Amino acid sequence: MNDIKDFFAASGCKMTKQRKAILEILMDSRTCLSAEEIFIKAKNINPNICLTTVYRTIELLASYRMLNKIDIGDNKYRYEINSNTHYHHIICMGCKKMFKVQGCPVPDFESSIRAQTKFKIIGHRLEVYGYCPECQGTV
Ligand SMILES: [Zn+2]
Ligand SMILES: [Zn+2]
Numbered sequence: 001m002n003d004i005k006d007f008f009a010a011s012g013c014k015m016t017k018q019r020k021a022i023l024e025i026l027m028d029s030r031t032c033l034s035a036e037e038i039f040i041k042a043k044n045i046n047p048n049i050c051l052t053t054v055y056r057t058i059e060l061l062a063s064y065r066m067l068n069k070i071d072i073g074d075n076k077y078r079y080e081i082n083s084n085t086h087y088h089h090i091i092c093m094g095c096k097k098m099f100k101v102q103g104c105p106v107p108d109f110e111s112s113i114r115a116q117t118k119f120k121i122i123g124h125r126l127e128v129y130g131y132c133p134e135c136q137g138t139v
Pocket of ligand 1: 092093094095096097131132133134135
């Protein structure tokens with residue numbers, strides 16, 4: 001668990017049991033989670049935790065840039081760990097689950113954009129939409 005300690009140290013955020021638990025929930029999850037989903041999982045660890053505490057903790061972690069807040073356009077934020085690895089998201093339009101996918105096709109495209117526009121490019125966003133196996137009824 002040294003990793004998570006380093007992560008707190010690097011961010012300047014004081015580590016508490018609750019903050020650590022919420023980060024661990026997000027670390028263990030294959031999908032980005034909404035505050036309610038985090039709350040349900042946090043309740044399994046600590047049955048006394050309340051939704052307000054979860055919201056507050058998430059906002060705090062986000063303000064230290066330890067979490068990314070993602071808006072997929074359904075008025076409900078999803079959260080993920082702000083790690084340094086670059087990846088993209090695929091979102092199921094059925095259940096609104098959001099998965100991380102490895103690999104990025106954009107760097108070549110960026111060089112071509114740079115050549116066309118003379119922009120100094122600092123990043124990009126790419127999201128893929130579809131229906132997960134469960135929502136296709138193939139599971
Ligand atoms: Zn789905
Ligand atoms: Zn990319």
